[in-house]
Amino acid sequence: MKRGTLLALFIALATVAMVIAGMLWPDVTGSGVPNAQAKLMGSATSPQGAVNNLLQLIARRDWQSAYSSLANKSEFSESEFTRDLIGNYGSLRTYATLDGFDIHPLRASSEAAQIRARLRWASVVGTFDDSRDLRVVRDGDRWQVEWPLVKEARVPPQVIPVNYLRWDVIYRGAEDDWGAQDVEAPHVRIVAMHPIDRAGGVVIMGEILNEDVVPAFVTVKATLLDTHGAALASEDSFDKISHILLPKQVSPFRIDFPNLSLSQIDSVRMQPFSTLVPASADPVIGIESQTLHPVPDSSLTGQLVNQSGQIVNVAHVIGTFYDHSGQIIWVADEYPSRALLPDSPVPFQIPLPADVSSKVGSYRVIASTFSSSRFQ
């Protein structure tokens, strides 16, 4: 009884101490979850409040109010501000919503403050981050944000001649004799495979080659077998693969099996599937200035350059990472949020686990693209 009373007294005192500490030294960083029902603070009375208000307006897609609240709105138009946030040309940003944000004050004075805002956008292919360093300035008794506009590249109206190369397919018809052969499925081959234990699961990585002269839609199915040959789990490659492979093109693939370990597995059955599909050889995407960054920001960065005349709405970058002996040790991907305009570089950053980063000896990056109504 006496020990219980002491414990209760200790908890009560600790709580009071923490409340007082919180009041005296408040946490100046913050995070927000956009809420359509949330009331704004009105005239922002602190730099953080001003940034919070602005990001809430952006989350509500109230571009007009967000633009009106800016301190530097005379430097650009509302449409430029909107285009900066939601992109153009039907890019990933166009269909994304602001899912949340974090704000971190960098420095502050009585007249101005610098705040780093990390915006988390939710899209159909997952979330992507957009980090902006915002300058917040005092205007009388309120604070206003100066928006650091990233001007999206514009391509002047022009005609770009392209030697367009495309495959179309005529399949077997219902009236054909049963002996009449259909068009042959493309010949594809798995040229590398490496299973690893990772994060409480098994990850199967590898590479698949289209060794045919026609384009292929490919998937890879992996089945984990126990010592009796019974299937423990079976999964298809889904997003960590380039599904359309042109002749002699190689794509990495990664298949994740959560809640399993290699010790449970005796063998892995790999099944590549291919289908002949109509496809286009364009657009050609150059992947330039690829640079591997060590920890703490372990990642592979680079720029995508659209070498064709066709606008790419959404690009998918997949990196294959090898150790010094040439073994695949990781496959990761990223979807740049902006559209690829002809000859306009768009940066990308593929995050790498810290433990993988130190083992990387070489890497290979490919890009697949989506343009208007066609997958490529």
Place this chain on the structure above:
Amino acid sequence: MRSRIPILIGIILLPYCAAAQSSSLRFPQRLEAGTAFSTPSSGSGSGTLYVVGPGGVLRREIQLGDSIAFGAGDFPNAGHYTAILAAASSTQSSQFDVVPSKPARVSFLAKPSRLPVNRSQGISGVGYIFDRFGNLTLDPQPVSFALSDGSGRTQTQTTSSHHGVAWVRMNSAAKAGPATFQASVGNVREKRVVQQVPGDPCSIRITAHASGNRVVLQTDPIRDCSGNAVPDGTIVSFTETYLGSQSTVDVPIKRDVARTELPSRNGAVISVASGIVMGNEIHWKGGL
């Protein structure tokens, strides 16, 4: 369900067959599918003739003593038939075989429909021989297979069918292009097209020249080891390595060559590959 009806009727008629062992109804022992013929009957009065075969049952009311005529389309299916003539006074029966008529159609399976050049025994052809009623012709038949490529060169093999099937294996030609693969039995012919495509590039050689702050890279015309142009659309990968950074681009071959541009960096190493074939390396001395 429909296919069970003749069996059911056969079962029902079995007692009649047993009782009619001594009676005679003279059908030809063996006749070709689609043959018209007639057979005499004996006795007087009327009766019902049943002919039970693999494809169905024929039922006909007849006058005993008259000959019974059958048309060309009455027995299209090859197989074993039982005829039973049921009358009030007696029951007569006979058994006979209908065999396939002469070959009228070849179902021809040619695999694969696309393969690389110079592939020994890479093409298989299987012919199934049928008569005009779709009966598999079981008697051995000489079947000719001919594979003609674009240059007019023809490989020919003749083989005999076994149980209605004949097959061969043939080599793909050294020259790429569509080949006509034909199977023929007598004057019955069936054609398929086999696409003979170039193999992997034999070698890849690139050249480079500066264009502003870019280096323009272009391959020589890319051919396989038989001299066939590697098809347009085949991906060629260019890689430029410079001070721990690299730039890559996958370019499809167009009009026999692959061409692209990469940043021009003095001292960069530029390499090229297509599939599993590597090309030459360039140590770029121009550029920024």
